[in-house]
Amino acid sequence: MVILQQRETKSEVMIAAVDLFYTKGYSATSIREISARAGVNVATVSYYFAGKQGLLEECLVAFFEKYLGVLEKVANSEQLQHNPTRSSMMEAALLLIDFQQQNHRFARFAWREVTMDSQMVREMTSCYLRKEQYVWKLLLAQDIEKGISIKISPSFFLIQLTSMISMPFLQSQTIQELWNLNPSEKMFTRLYSNILKEWFLGVTCESSIVLR
Amino acid sequence: MVILQQRETKSEVMIAAVDLFYTKGYSATSIREISARAGVNVATVSYYFAGKQGLLEECLVAFFEKYLGVLEKVANSEQLQHNPTRSSMMEAALLLIDFQQQNHRFARFAWREVTMDSQMVREMTSCYLRKEQYVWKLLLAQDIEKGISIKISPSFFLIQLTSMISMPFLQSQTIQELWNLNPSEKMFTRLYSNILKEWFLGVTCESSIVLR
Numbered sequence: 001m002v003i004l005q006q007r008e009t010k011s012e013v014m015i016a017a018v019d020l021f022y023t024k025g026y027s028a029t030s031i032r033e034i035s036a037r038a039g040v041n042v043a044t045v046s047y048y049f050a051g052k053q054g055l056l057e058e059c060l061v062a063f064f065e066k067y068l069g070v071l072e073k074v075a076n077s078e079q080l081q082h083n084p085t086r087s088s089m090m091e092a093a094l095l096l097i098d099f100q101q102q103n104h105r106f107a108r109f110a111w112r113e114v115t116m117d118s119q120m121v122r123e124m125t126s127c128y129l130r131k132e133q134y135v136w137k138l139l140l141a142q143d144i145e146k147g148i149s150i151k152i153s154p155s156f157f158l159i160q161l162t163s164m165i166s167m168p169f170l171q172s173q174t175i176q177e178l179w180n181l182n183p184s185e186k187m188f189t190r191l192y193s194n195i196l197k198e199w200f201l202g203v204t205c206e207s208s209i210v211l212r
Numbered sequence: 213m214v215i216l217q218q219r220e221t222k223s224e225v226m227i228a229a230v231d232l233f234y235t236k237g238y239s240a241t242s243i244r245e246i247s248a249r250a251g252v253n254v255a256t257v258s259y260y261f262a263g264k265q266g267l268l269e270e271c272l273v274a275f276f277e278k279y280l281g282v283l284e285k286v287a288n289s290e291q292l293q294h295n296p297t298r299s300s301m302m303e304a305a306l307l308l309i310d311f312q313q314q315n316h317r318f319a320r321f322a323w324r325e326v327t328m329d330s331q332m333v334r335e336m337t338s339c340y341l342r343k344e345q346y347v348w349k350l351l352l353a354q355d356i357e358k359g360i361s362i363k364i365s366p367s368f369f370l371i372q373l374t375s376m377i378s379m380p381f382l383q384s385q386t387i388q389e390l391w392n393l394n395p396s397e398k399m400f401t402r403l404y405s406n407i408l409k410e411w412f413l414g415v416t417c418e419s420s421i422v423l424r
Contacts, residue, residue, distance in 0.1 A: 025328070027240035112327050115382055116237070126389060133390050155391050156407050163379045164372075170327055170382075171375060177338060178345050179367050195368050202414025 010048050012038045014062065015105065017055050022109045026056060057124055063103065063110040064128040070099050071135045078142050088142040090200055092135075093165055097189050097196070100169050104184035107169035115170075136162065148206045157203060164199065168192055222260050224250045226274065227317065229267050234321045238268060269336055275315065275322040276340040282311050283347045290354050300354040302412055304347075305377055309401050309408070312381050316396035319381035327382075348374065360418045369415060376411065380404055 016038035020029040031052055035042045049055040074092040100107035113121050114129070136158050140150075150157045168175060168183035175181050181188050228250035232241040243264055247254045261267040286304040312319035325333050326341070348370050352362075362369050380387060380395035387393050393400050 023328075025237045025239055027237055112324070114386060115324050115327070116235075116385075122385070122389075129386060129390055152407055152410055153403070155393065156403065159387060159391060159393075160376075160407060160411075163375075163383060167375045167379070173328075173334070174326060174341060175371060177334075178341055179371060181367065181371075191365070191368065195364055195372060198364055198415060199372075199411065203410060 009040055009044065013040060013045055013048060014059050018059050018105050018109045021056065022112065053120065060110055060113060060124055063106040067096065067099065068128060068131055070095050071132060075135050075138045084146050087148060088139040089161065090197065092139055093161060093196055094193050096165050097193055101184060101186060101189040104169055108172050111166045111170040148204050151203050151205065164196055221252055221256065225252060225257055225260060226271050230271050230317050230321045233268065234324065265332065272322055272325060272336055275318040279308065279311065280340060280343055282307050283344060287347050287350045296358050299360060300351040301373065302409065304351055305373060305408055306405050308377050309405055313396060313398060313401040316381055316384065320384050323378045323382040360416050363415050363417065376408055
């Protein structure tokens with residue numbers, strides 16, 4: 001499930017880029033700095049990626065492809081093998097939290113990029129976000145068929161659910177600094193998953209559904 | 213309650229700066245561009261602010277001072293005039309959502325800056341975030357005295373509450389693009405406040421408390 005194998009040069013470059021883009025911002029980061037941090041020469045970076053923009057795009061694609069993959073897998077497996085006692089949405093939500101914990105640098109970086117309104121990033125991510133929205137609507141429909149009903153407006157429900165899934169990673173800095181909790185640790189995500197389940201039970205009706 | 217009077221030159225420069233910092237990022241924005249957007253000359257910007265960094269700091273201070281002001285007012289007024297049938301935390305939460313709706317550009321900008329780990333911004337904001345955390349703990353204590361009990365861990369409760377308060381403004385781009393909802397409009401914040409109340413009732417015990 002981990003996006004990249006640490007050993008590969010290309011992966012090392014992407015990890016260095018994600019860290020630097022995150023800390024310094026995209027425009028303030030140079031290919032030279034990325035190469036230095038990854039311990040490779042500038043020519044290697046140019047060989048693997050078409051410049052800085054290509055590198056940014058590839059990092060975002062790496063994250064969103066895997067993220068969507070997790071989501072789609074739940075939707076598909078539910079269609080193949082209907083499980084009436086388990087919420088598809090919560091199944092997906094908990095897997096996505098685990099996935100992000102395992103790839104917390106990428107998650108933190110990707111979600112912050114999404115809050116920007118730089119045209120380049122938006123053109124790239126809006127396609128993924130639309131796909132994500134589509135799959136959530138599918139999962140919601142599956143849950144409704146299982147007899148789960150949502151007490152609040154479906155749009156607001158999905159906005160809240162998706163933002164709760166990304167929140168610990170987007171705000172990991174603040175959570176660490178103020179609360180001494182670390183969203184990149186398994187301990188945190190286990191507790192946080194329980195919070196999410198509590199919330200889900202509060203805004204839905206149907207007590208017979210088992211949350212993983 | 214609105215942070216700045218539109219008419220003043222200084223305010224116009226700050227609004228232009230917030231928009232450009234938000235869209236292009238801090239490093240990619242020049243004083244020249246800010247001046248051009250505000251319709252003033254470069255010397256005027258230098259006269260009012262000590263360079264680009266001074267401008268960034270002043271924009272963040274303007275937001276967080278007012279934000280904290282709203283929060284502290286609720287805590288203080290509760291100490292002066294105890295109201296046992298109203299949750300102090302929800303009172304503050306709903307006022308903060310209104311405040312941010314009225315200052316949505318500043319809110320969107322400030323919360324995104326907080327997700328960055330640029331040292332300059334963090335040194336500045338961590339002081340405000342600590343103060344904010346302190347006041348929330350006060351409000352929580354006031355609510356506990358009123359007989360409200362929290363079903364989940366207090367830390368996770370406050371993390372979730374504060375992130376729900378900033379979320380629509382931090383993620384306003386995505387919400388607009390995917391859901392055709394606009395967090396800068398009063399209509400949105402009214403609906404969103406109800407969602408927050410639903411959540412609060414779900415994670416607390418005490419049905420006699422009136423939510424504004």
